[in-house]
Amino acid sequence: MSLTEDTLYASSTQFRLWSFTPEKLVSLRAETNAFATKNITKAIKRARASDETDNKEQKIDCLTMEEEQTLINAYCAQLMHLGQAKPFSLPVSVVGTAVQFFKRFYLSNSPMTYHPLQILPATLFLATKTESRHMALKDFAERLRGLTAWKTATPDEVIAPEFIITQALRFSFSVRHPYRALSGFRLEMLGLLEVVRARRGPAGFPLAVEDVRGKLLGGRDPEAWGEVVQRMHETALKYLHGAALLSDVYFLYAPAHITFAALHIADPEFTEMFLEIPLRNKPELKARVLATVLACKVVLLEAEKRRVDKEEVARVEAKLALCRDPEKIDLVGLNRAQKRDAAEDGQLDEKVAKKRRLIREKSARDAEDLFGPGLVGK
Amino acid sequence: MAASPLNPAAASPNRQKSNGKLKALTVQPKQSEVRSDDEGDSNDDAPVNLAEKLNNEEKRKYVKGKKLGEGTYAIVYKGHLRTDPTQLFAIKKIKLNAEYKDGLSMDAIREVKFLQELSHPNIIPLHSVFSTRDQNLNLVLEFLPLGDLEVLIRDPDVNYSIADIKAWVGMLTRAVWFCHANGVLHRDIKPNNLLIAADGEVKLADFGLARAFADPQQNMTYNVITRWYRPPELFFKARHYSGAVDMWSVGTVFAELILRMPFMAGNTDIHQLELICQAIGTPLEDNWPGVSELEGYLPFDKDKITPVRTRADYMSTFPTIGSVGVELLMSMLVLDPQKRATAKEVLEHRWWAEQPRPTEKERLPRKAGGEQRMGEDLKRRGGEVEEDGRRGDKVAKKLDFSSLR
Ligand SMILES: Nc1ncnc2c1ncn2[C@@H]1O[C@H](COP(=O)(O)OP(=O)(O)OP(=O)(O)O)[C@@H](O)[C@H]1O
Numbered sequence: 001m002s003l004t005e006d007t008l009y010a011s012s013t014q015f016r017l018w019s020f021t022p023e024k025l026v027s028l029r030a031e032t033n034a035f036a037t038k039n040i041t042k043a044i045k046r047a048r049a050s051d052e053t054d055n056k057e058q059k060i061d062c063l064t065m066e067e068e069q070t071l072i073n074a075y076c077a078q079l080m081h082l083g084q085a086k087p088f089s090l091p092v093s094v095v096g097t098a099v100q101f102f103k104r105f106y107l108s109n110s111p112m113t114y115h116p117l118q119i120l121p122a123t124l125f126l127a128t129k130t131e132s133r134h135m136a137l138k139d140f141a142e143r144l145r146g147l148t149a150w151k152t153a154t155p156d157e158v159i160a161p162e163f164i165i166t167q168a169l170r171f172s173f174s175v176r177h178p179y180r181a182l183s184g185f186r187l188e189m190l191g192l193l194e195v196v197r198a199r200r201g202p203a204g205f206p207l208a209v210e211d212v213r214g215k216l217l218g219g220r221d222p223e224a225w226g227e228v229v230q231r232m233h234e235t236a237l238k239y240l241h242g243a244a245l246l247s248d249v250y251f252l253y254a255p256a257h258i259t260f261a262a263l264h265i266a267d268p269e270f271t272e273m274f275l276e277i278p279l280r281n282k283p284e285l286k287a288r289v290l291a292t293v294l295a296c297k298v299v300l301l302e303a304e305k306r307r308v309d310k311e312e313v314a315r316v317e318a319k320l321a322l323c324r325d326p327e328k329i330d331l332v333g334l335n336r337a338q339k340r341d342a343a344e345d346g347q348l349d350e351k352v353a354k355k356r357r358l359i360r361e362k363s364a365r366d367a368e369d370l371f372g373p374g375l376v377g378k
Numbered sequence: 379m380a381a382s383p384l385n386p387a388a389a390s391p392n393r394q395k396s397n398g399k400l401k402a403l404t405v406q407p408k409q410s411e412v413r414s415d416d417e418g419d420s421n422d423d424a425p426v427n428l429a430e431k432l433n434n435e436e437k438r439k440y441v442k443g444k445k446l447g448e449g450t451y452a453i454v455y456k457g458h459l460r461t462d463p464t465q466l467f468a469i470k471k472i473k474l475n476a477e478y479k480d481g482l483s484m485d486a487i488r489e490v491k492f493l494q495e496l497s498h499p500n501i502i503p504l505h506s507v508f509s510t511r512d513q514n515l516n517l518v519l520e521f522l523p524l525g526d527l528e529v530l531i532r533d534p535d536v537n538y539s540i541a542d543i544k545a546w547v548g549m550l551t552r553a554v555w556f557c558h559a560n561g562v563l564h565r566d567i568k569p570n571n572l573l574i575a576a577d578g579e580v581k582l583a584d585f586g587l588a589r590a591f592a593d594p595q596q597n598m599t600y601n602v603i604t605r606w607y608r609p610p611e612l613f614f615k616a617r618h619y620s621g622a623v624d625m626w627s628v629g630t631v632f633a634e635l636i637l638r639m640p641f642m643a644g645n646t647d648i649h650q651l652e653l654i655c656q657a658i659g660t661p662l663e664d665n666w667p668g669v670s671e672l673e674g675y676l677p678f679d680k681d682k683i684t685p686v687r688t689r690a691d692y693m694s695t696f697p698t699i700g701s702v703g704v705e706l707l708m709s710m711l712v713l714d715p716q717k718r719a720t721a722k723e724v725l726e727h728r729w730w731a732e733q734p735r736p737t738e739k740e741r742l743p744r745k746a747g748g749e750q751r752m753g754e755d756l757k758r759r760g761g762e763v764e765e766d767g768r769r770g771d772k773v774a775k776k777l778d779f780s781s782l783r
Binding site: 036110163170 | 513515593
């Protein structure tokens, strides 16, 4: 009775809703861009119709799909930094989740409709909630304001796009990161070291000890093993914490593939030998797995080389300023209007909410008294 | 190894999913769209993006019917497929809490996050999630018309046997095993969160307090699990805990099924701890190494110490399940969470193979009366959990430690 990581992955939303072929990914983004271009052109014309001063003849020049990607990638890098640096100092898994939310959001939305700056803090806030690191919105906004770029951020601005984000995420809040597979690899390798030391494998172990020694170590001293594994782990982690999160690999490959691609970057020979152990008698499967791992590796290496081209980003930003959806600029106002509709529907809920708040405040007070300091002297 | 790319399903994720995927995010505009008659979109509100289009399509698939019941943070309606009224669902509409200013509430996030990932015969299936224009979240769940285990336990007109208990506890344990294998703690296992499907299958529901296993460095809140089902480590404010917390709850549900009343029904947290000491034994360093270092632990008065209960004690309280059954029950109610049985160990226990064999699910006893009784039956009792202000708190009375010294 055991579940493999693979069967678990197959039922995950990451696989069911958020995995695509490269072609499909491109066509989705093209569709989103086309849809936004059409809607925004209409919206801008509507706005111009009611505005005397605007030049009605001026051409409406929308972003291309590539320009959208340039912006999204630049803001992903910013989001990574925002989450990991002070004052948030969140673990990379939480920030990585936020980055994936951000990328998933822009699969079905264009930066022309929702500017990345409007979306970015909300994805980070949502990730703190889904990854059990939540703080009060007020505190979150306060920390954000401590950063020069966000001096004026209000709680309302942070939270306004949350609803459209959750909708774009199709209410799937779980992101499967490749770190677990990497820890699995490390444990497995350290286990193999014992095989070499003991000169014989555990019952059912598929390789002769000499093979493990000869092939995996390639003549290296078994006692250096730990070091090799450690170095591979470090290099792989660097890729998993950087390039993997910023590239499209989460959309294209399973977490285990991403892990092996990162390991392959660290030490190709060792990684392939390692894959050899379970795949020894299955050449076809091995070829397929290896092909996938190598394809993923290419994407990772490309992403690692990619630098944000500041001039290009500035150009696209300037272009974006002229083709934003005029009806979606005031998200706080839009959000308030929707909530107002909801409140009218749910007058009754108000009373319940009030009662609940009173109970909550009382229980919070009582909770402070619970195990009060005088009683438990530690 | 823990994760391998070897499974063909995962090895070539792109091939086999491309069909499903196409459906996932591509929306073919319909020739003549049938407008939903319930709340929501008006004609002049064209969707602004693919996600909204998809959401509208999802919403239109279902028709909301009469109200089935109401919980603290949700109203549950009966629903059916627009295209096939015989396909029933429970539509759980999360109340928009005007007081909660921090966006989507943690309960809703947890419930949706975990139910979306967990697919198992003993966990309530979540078929779909959609929102309405007023930003309410709707969870389309399997319709479970036969109430829950609490209803059966309390209903004097329902008789059930050891074989029935065996079937129910087995289904519960499989659900918990699956959660734990997926790295999820439920943290609110109790009879009224165990709903019963039309075919008798028990389904673990209400993941509003669930969370993923924490990293070793990360603290967790000890303020979870309804009091009667809460393990001792949480009363001692353990900040790091594991699936063992859920296993204690499974043990207390098992005991309650046998006794037909709550095994340890404390009125306050401190009373609950007293009941645990009496019924199970006083937690001490020698039966639970390290317990005295927990933040909330307090030394017990020497002449008030109860030794850990023996098998003979359990046999006299739970004579009907036999000595093998008692052995299993005791393994879940071990004070030290490190020594408590895991879900896997429970499932591998020899009690399951022993006579009588578990009743087939279709033949399990059912509650008397009809659907309309549901909801009324489910008046909450003592020891509710409060966290993030949810779940009405009848708990936090000031504690009186003098009784323990
Ligand atoms: N899947 C379902 N099928 C049929 N009826 C259901 C289903 N889920 C819930 N109900 C009914 O709706 C009522 C409310 O359920 P809900 O889960 O919101 O709250 P609860 O668990 O009863 O209470 P609380 O949220 O306060 O813990 C239940 O008491 C039950 O009568």
